[in-house]
Structures are given as C-alpha cells and as structure tokens.
Amino acid sequence: MKKNLPLAFLSGLLLWIGWPPTPYTTFLLFIGFVPMLLAIENVIQSTSAKKGRQIFNTAFIGFFVWNTASVYWVYNALKIVGQVVAIPITLIPYSLGPLLMATACWLYYRLRLLTGRNWSLAGLVCLWIGYEYLHQSWDLNFPWMTLGNGFAVSHQWVQWYEYTGVYGGTVWIWIVNILAFLIYMGLREAQTKKVRLRLISAFVLAIVCPISFSLYTYYNYTEQPDPSNIVAVQPNIDPYDKEGTIPTALQIDIMIHLSRDIAQPNTEFFLWPETAIPDYMDEDRILTDRYYKQAHYFLRDYKNGNLLTGGETYKLYNNRATPTASPTQEQGVFMDNFSTAINIENEGKPQFYHKSRLVPGAESMPFGNALSFLKPVFEHLGGATGVYGTQSDAEVFYSQSGIGVDPVICYESIYGAYVARSVKKGAQFIAIITNDGWWENTSGKDQHLDYAKLRAIETRRWVAQSANTGISAFINQRGDVVQQTKWWTKTAIKQDINLNSDITFYVEHGDYLPKAGSAIAVLLILFIGVKPWLRKKVAVV
Numbered sequence: 306m307k308k309n310l311p312l313a314f315l316s317g318l319l320l321w322i323g324w325p326p327t328p329y330t331t332f333l334l335f336i337g338f339v340p341m342l343l344a345i346e347n348v349i350q351s352t353s354a355k356k357g358r359q360i361f362n363t364a365f366i367g368f369f370v371w372n373t374a375s376v377y378w379v380y381n382a383l384k385i386v387g388q389v390v391a392i393p394i395t396l397i398p399y400s401l402g403p404l405l406m407a408t409a410c411w412l413y414y415r416l417r418l419l420t421g422r423n424w425s426l427a428g429l430v431c432l433w434i435g436y437e438y439l440h441q442s443w444d445l446n447f448p449w450m451t452l453g454n455g456f457a458v459s460h461q462w463v464q465w466y467e468y469t470g471v472y473g474g475t476v477w478i479w480i481v482n483i484l485a486f487l488i489y490m491g492l493r494e495a496q497t498k499k500v501r502l503r504l505i506s507a508f509v510l511a512i513v514c515p516i517s518f519s520l521y522t523y524y525n526y527t528e529q530p531d532p533s534n535i536v537a538v539q540p541n542i543d544p545y546d547k548e549g550t551i552p553t554a555l556q557i558d559i560m561i562h563l564s565r566d567i568a569q570p571n572t573e574f575f576l577w578p579e580t581a582i583p584d585y586m587d588e589d590r591i592l593t594d595r596y597y598k599q600a601h602y603f604l605r606d607y608k609n610g611n612l613l614t615g616g617e618t619y620k621l622y623n624n625r626a627t628p629t630a631s632p633t634q635e636q637g638v639f640m641d642n643f644s645t646a647i648n649i650e651n652e653g654k655p656q657f658y659h660k661s662r663l664v665p666g667a668e669s670m671p672f673g674n675a676l677s678f679l680k681p682v683f684e685h686l687g688g689a690t691g692v693y694g695t696q697s698d699a700e701v702f703y704s705q706s707g708i709g710v711d712p713v714i715c716y717e718s719i720y721g722a723y724v725a726r727s728v729k730k731g732a733q734f735i736a737i738i739t740n741d742g743w744w745e746n747t748s749g750k751d752q753h754l755d756y757a758k759l760r761a762i763e764t765r766r767w768v769a770q771s772a773n774t775g776i777s778a779f780i781n782q783r784g785d786v787v788q789q790t791k792w793w794t795k796t797a798i799k800q801d802i803n804l805n806s807d808i809t810f811y812v813e814h815g816d817y818l819p820k821a822g823s824a825i826a827v828l829l830i831l832f833i834g835v836k837p838w839l840r841k842k843v844a845v846v
Contacts, residue, residue, distance in 0.1 A: 309344035313363045316341035317370025324375045324455055326751035331459040334452075335512065338482040339489065341367050345410060346490065349417060357414055364410035368403035372450055378749035382667075385545070397666075402450050405436045415833045426486075428829050430479045435826030437475060438819035441720065444671035446662075448719055449752070452478050457755035460784035464522040465515065466762045467809040470721045472818040477515060484508040528782050531804040533708060533734070537576045537771040537779070538563045541795035544742040544773065553584045553596055560614075561603045563797040572607055572799070573704060576771035577614035579715050579740040580644065585617045588645075588657060597649070604651050611704045612649040613712060615738045618657065619643065620694075629694040641694035644668065646712035646738060648702040658700035660693060660714040662723060668693045699726040708733055708804060711766070715739040718753065722816040724760050729812050733804035734767045735760060742774030746792050750776055758784035763811045767802035 316337055323333030341364060348359045379398050383391040413429040420428075433452075441448040453474025456463045463474055488504045490496075540559050542551060564575050586594045604610045622630055622639045630639040644660040663669035669692065701709045711732035713724060718737050728735070737757055741750040754776050761768045761780045768780040778789035779800040788798050 309347050309359075309363050310366060312340040312344035312347075313367030314370055315367075316344075317367040317374070320371040320455075321374040324371075325457045325755045326748050328458055331456060331462070334455045334478050335481040336485050338479070339486050341410075342482070342486040343489070345414065346486075349414060357411055360414045361407045361411045365403050365407035368406040369400065372402050373399045375752075376449060376749070378744040378747035381745045381747060381749075382743040398447055401445060402440065402447065405440055406433075409433045409436045412830065412833060416829060419833065419836050423487075426483050428825075430476060430483075431822045431825040431829060433479060434472060434475060434819050434822030437472070438816070438823045441819075444669070445665050447665070451475065451719075454719070454752075454756055454759065457752070457759055460758045460762060461523045462516050462519050463759070464519040464526070464762060464783070466759060467765060467811055469818055470725075470763055470811045470816060471759055472816065472822070476818065476822075477511070481508065481511050484511060523783055526783050528803045529805065529807075531733075532801045533574070533804055534569050534572045534799060534801050535574045535576065535734075535769045535779070536564055536568055536572055536797055536799045537769050537777045538578070538797045539772055539775060539777040539790050539794065540578070540581070541774050541793060544740055547580065547583045547773075553582065554599060557582065557596060557599050559795075561600075563795070564603070565606075567797050567799045568607065568610075569799070570607070571609065573609050573611060573706065573708060574710065574736070574769075575604075575607075575610060575612045575614075576736050576738060576769055577612065578771045578773040578777075579615035579738045580617055581614045581738075581773070582616035582647075585619050585642065588618045588620050588643075591618070591647075591655060597647075597655070601649050601651075604649065608651065609704070609706050610651065611702075612647075613702065613710065613736050613738070614647055614649065615714065615740075616645050616647050617642070618645040618647070618659075627694055642692065643694050644714060646700075646702075646714055646736075648704075648710075648712070650705050653705060656700075656702045658702065658712045658714075659696040660717065661695040661697075661699075662717040662720050663693055663695065664716050669695075699723055699730065701727050701730045701732045703731075711735045713737045713760075715741075718760060719756050721760060721763050721811070725764055725812040725815060728764045728766060729808060731806075732766065733806055734769065734802055735764065737768060737770040738772075739770065740773040741776070750792065754778055754786070754789070758786065763809065765807060765809050766805055769800070769802065 319333045319337040323330045323337055344363050345360050348356050380391060380395045383394050409432040412432050413425055416425040416428045437451050440446060451471055453471025456474050466473060484504055484507050488508060491501050538560050540563060542556055560577050560581060582596050584596055586597060591597050600612055604612055620641050623637060625639050627641055630641050633640050646658040648656040665671045700712060702712055703709050709731040711724060711727035713735055717723060724735060741753055744750055757768050757770060758780055761782055762784045765782045767782060770778045775792040775794060776789050777798060779787045781787050782805060788800055790796050790798060
C-alpha cells in the first residue's frame with residue numbers, strides 16, 4: 306500500500322487537473338488512469354494476501370481525491386443545515402461515485418484471475434460504463450463525473466458526440482489510457498519491438514483520428530438560417546432571500562424590467578430562471594393567480610412573445626393519485642408539489658413541465674417505492690418523503706407560432722439522453738432554467754455551463770440558459786459559448802439563434818453505447834461468479 310498509494314493519489318490529481326472547468330489541461334485525461342492501473346498491476350503481481358481488498362482500497366482513495374476535488378462545491382449547497390453537520394452529509398456524494406468506481410476495479414481484478422490481461426482490460430471498459438450508466442439511472446443518480454463530460458472545455462475535440470453522446474468520450478479516454486499503460490508495461494516486461502511499435506502507433510492514432518475528424522466537423526459545420534430572437538434574464542436574487550425575504554411581486558417586477566430593457570418587437574421567447582416565481586401556484590386555478598397574471602400582463606406588448614419561466618406549483622387530488630402525493634390538513638385531500646417550467650403566451654392555456662430528474666435527497670426520496678411503507682411514519686413526524694412530484698417523460702413546449710422548445714430545469718441538463726428525448730419529439734432549441742447560486746462562486750456553476758455545450762453538440766441545437774445568479778448564456782450548435790453573463794450580476798442578454806429540426810444519430814438512438822456496455826458488464830459479472838463455481842464442481846466430480 307505504501308508504494309501504491311502515491312500512484313493512486315497521482316491518478317486522482319491528474320484527473321482533477323484535467324477536469325472542467327480548467328482550460329488547456331484536458332489532455333491529462335488521456336494518461337490520468339495510468340498510475341492507477343500500475344498500482345493495481347503491482348498488487349496483482351505481488352505475493353501479498355487479500356489482493357482484492359488492497360485493490361479496492363487503493364482505487365477508492367485515488368478516485369475519492371478526484372471526485373472530492375472536482376465537486377467540492379456540493380458542500381456549499383448543504384451547509385445551510387449547519388457547517389459542521391453538512392460535512393458527513395457531503396461525504397455521501399463525495400464517496401458514492403468512488404465506491405462504484407473502486408467496485409469496477411475490483412471486478413477487473415476478479416476477471417484477471419480468470420482470463421488474460423488484455424481481455425480483462427477490455428472488460429474493465431465495459432464494467433466502468435456499467436457503473437456510469439447505473440449512476441445515471443438509479444435513485445442515487447449523480448452522473449456529474451461521467452468521464453465523457455471531461456471534454457466539455459475542449460468541445461472542439463468531440464464534435465462526434467452527435468453520434469455517441471458523452472459515453473463515446475468515456476470509451477475514448479479508457480482506450481487511450483489502456484494503450485499508454487500497455488506501452489509502459491512493455492518497458493518493464495519482455496515486450497518485442499514489433500509489439501511496442503504497434504502499441505505506440507495505436508496510441509497515436511487513437512488520439513489523432515478522433516480529434517482530426519472532430520476538428521474537420523467543427524470547422525465545416527454550417528447552421529441553416531432559421532432565426533428566432535430569445536431573451537435570457539438573470540435577476541441575481543440571492544437564493545436564500547427568494548422565499549420570504551423579498552416579496553414575490555417585487556421579484557417578478559425585477560425580471561419584467563430586465564426583459565423590457567433589451568426586448569425587441571419580434572422577441573419570441575423570454576427565459577426566466579428556475580423558481581423565478583417562488584410562491585406556490587395551483588395549476589388547476591393558475592389563470593386566477595395574481596403572480597401568474599402579473600407575468601402574463603407583461604407579454605401584452607409582444608404579440609408573438611412567450612414567457613418560459615420557472616415556478617413552484619402544486620396539484621390537489623381527492624385520493625393518493627401518485628406515489629409522491631402527500632395528505633393535506635383537509636381530510637381526504639392529497640397534494641403534489643412540483644418544480645415547474647411554465648410556458649405563458651398571450652393567448653391560450655399555459656403549458657407545464659414538471660422537473661423529473663431530481664436531486665437525490667434534496668428533491669426526492671431515493672428508493673421511495675421500496676421504502677413506501679415508511680411514508681406514514683414521515684408524514685406523522687411532519688417530514689417530506691419525495692419533496693417534488695415528477696412526470697413520466699420529457700416535454701416540448703410549443704409557441705403560438707409553432708416553435709418547439711425543450712424546457713430543462715437545472716440538474717436535468719447533465720442527462721444527455723433525457724434532453725435528446727425532447728429534441729426527438731420536436732424541440733428546435735434547448736432552454737435551461739437554473740439557480741446555481743447555492744454553489745456560490747465556485748467551479749460548480751462553470752462546470753454546469755460547460756456540460757450544456759455537450760448537449761448542444763449531441764443534438765445540434767442552440768442552448769439558451771437563464772440562471773438566477775449566473776451564469777446565463779447562449780451556446781450555438783457547435784458548442785461555442787456565443788454570449789455569457791458574469792457571476793452575481795443583475796442583467797439580461799438577447800440573441801438571434803437558429804432553430805433546427807434535423808435529428809442527429811444520437812438523438813435518434815439515445816444511449817445505445819452504455820446500454821450495450823452495461824449488458825456486457827452484467828455478463829462479465831455472471832462469468833466472474835459462475836466460472837469459479839463450475840471449476841469447484843468439476844474438481845469435486
């Protein structure tokens with residue numbers, strides 16, 4: 306462990322330095338796993354006992370360094386409960402990813418006991434993809450550290466994400482790292498010159514070919530003209546003052562004035578951030594709500610204008626209509642609360658989208674169905690089980706002129722396939738409404754914006770982002786940030802964007818790569834479990 310821990314730390318540091326939002330260091334991702342692979346190899350070739358435990362512990366420590374250094378800002382969102390109390394709570398997101406990563410490395414070791422190194426390394430790629438897809442799909446989801454996100458700063462290198470999504474980047478990083486590892490191992494082992502030259506050639510081609518194709522695509526990509534004028538508002542209201550301290554009517558008035566200052570007669574969409582209207586509104590009676598009417602009245606001067614705003618809404622039922630519905634003080638009446646995107650237009654009914662990729666713990670109760678038997682206990686104690694309700698699928702808002710927009714609320718923007726589902730349904734641009742002020746002036750807000758660039762590439766759609774306290778921005782179809790605001794600045798920006806209705810390969814087929822990788826990972830786990838059992842059975846016979 307004394308010899309291998311420095312290697313694990315080195316891996317964690319290299320991956321962190323190469324991670325967004327740090328510029329000019331992305332290339333470190335191509336060698337970041339090499340020290341970790343060397344540490345694992347040292348354990349495998351040693352004579353020590355309990356090699357599996359050593360590998361798991363070594364991998365966990367290295368990946369904990371990488372994850373904690375990259376998402377340290379999570380603590381800022383939790384410290385409202387108390388600066389000391391928040392520390393153990395924060396260890397959950399800091400540790401959960403590394404635990405799954407270390408498990409993938411441990412399974413790689415178990416695979417090495419049954420097959421050769423090269424086949425095991427190929428299996429490691431699938432096991433890693435399986436971990437990433439699990440961490441995107443289960444109730445404790447936090448896919449922030451999916452490897453393919455690492456190219457968000459150097460988006461010019463991954464224009465082919467329109468075919469693969471970010472999981473193509475995960476495969477790319479692992480292939481290059483494995484080739485670098487095998488080249489290094491060749492210096493320690495009796496590797497022939499011919500094999501070494503093949504590995505070096507493969508290493509160079511594995512880097513040069515994808516980047517060359519991407520740069521060619523980037524510089525030759527041309528948007529088809531189909532302009533639409535969009536305004537994104539950044540009211541810069543402290544998130545801790547939104548509810549109770551600053552009157553809701555005043556908050557709406559601030560956003561109206563910012564919108565009017567730069568609006569044009571032909572502006573088609575005004576974007577206000579997540580929870581821009583913080584008071585809860587009854588969706589079934591929203592037309593009579595005073596805050597809705599205040600926002601709706603603003604549109605009277607913009608004939609074709611739409612207001613896409615975040616808000617807090619609720620629905621009442623006469624039974625427990627959904628798994629997230631909770632009883633109210635009125636007998637027999639249940640209620641769902643939603644973090645909602647609302648599309649308001651001059652005429653016609655408002656459209657609603659309920660945030661459906663919720664932050665575990667903060668916005669949803671993980672494994673709520675399995676733990677549903679505890680619901681009456683929490684209700685009796687006055688707690689909440691599953692703070693927000695959701696809806697079954699992604700949504701598209703349509704303006705009165707027929708423009709389709711994908712409403713994405715905050716955390717949802719890191720789910721490539723989920724965003725792609727709205728685009729496949731007809732969205733012609735992506736609107737991200739968010740409130741990143743909880744993270745304060747940290748790299749969290751910068752990473753969030755950087756990841757949005759990848760959604761633009763995957764879907765070939767413009768992205769317009771409205772953030773309460775920064776960063777608001779416009780991103781074109783190549784992933785370039787065309788405009789962005791400064792942090793903690795009250796402002797609004799506008800942009801003529803080009804709408805697009807073409808469907809990319811990734812939008813059409815979604816996360817086919819992680820699904821295939823996960824299926825292979827399951828087969829490998831079964832192989833790891835079954836083959837030793839078969840050997841024992843044959844030996845007994």
